[in-house]
Amino acid sequence: MTTLLYKAAGEIRGDDILPLNDLRVHYPDLYERHFAKYADRPQRVSAPVYPLDCTWADVVFLSPVHPAPIFEALHESGRIGPAVIKYWTLDAELLDPARTCILLKRHDPEQRPQPPEDFIPYSADAAAALSTPSEKALHRLRNLNATEPLYPWADIPHILHRGPIPKRLFRTSTGTPVVS
Secondary structure (H helix, E strand, C coil): CCCCEEEEEECCCCCCCHHHHHHHHHHHHHHHHHHHHHHCCCHHCEEHHHHCCCCCHHEEEEEECHHHHHHHHHHCCCCCCCCCCCCCEEEHHHHHHHHHECCCCCCCCCCCCHHHHHHEEEEEEEEHHCCCCCCCHHHHHHCCCCCCCCCCCCCCCCEEECCCEEEEEEECCCCCCCCC
C-alpha cells in the first residue's frame, strides 16, 4: 500500500517545491510571504536540522498525517470555521532517505529548539507508522483557548527534505498531477 505524505497546496513557480532559503534567492516575494509565518519566532528558520546538516530554512516540510483530522480538531475548538483544505500528496517512496529525516515535533509554548534526539531516520515505513495523529495532538487542538497561538502542526511529525522536490512528483487531493 502506498504511503502518502501531505503538503499544503499553494503558489509554486518553476519546476520545484523550494525550501525557504531557495525562495529568497529565486522568488523574493514568495519568500516574504512564507517567512511571515515566522514573524513571532524568526529565530526558528535558523534552527538546526541535525541529521541533514542544514537549517529549518533549507528543508521542504511534509507531513505523514492527513490534514483533515487536524483542522477538524481546530474547528471543534471554535478557533476556525469549517475548513476546505487544499493539499497535495507525494508517494513516500519517492524521497531519498539520505536527504530526508523525520522530526518528532513536540509542542513547546516556550519555542525552544528541538534536541537532536527528536530527529529520526526517514523511511516510507517510518512515515506510515506515524500517519495517525496522536490523541495528545488532537486534544490540544480541540481545547485551544482564544489567546493561544494556532500552531496546527505542533505535536504532528514532520518529514523534512533537504533541498527542492520536483513538482511533477506531487498530486492534487484528487490524484491529478500538480501543475502551475
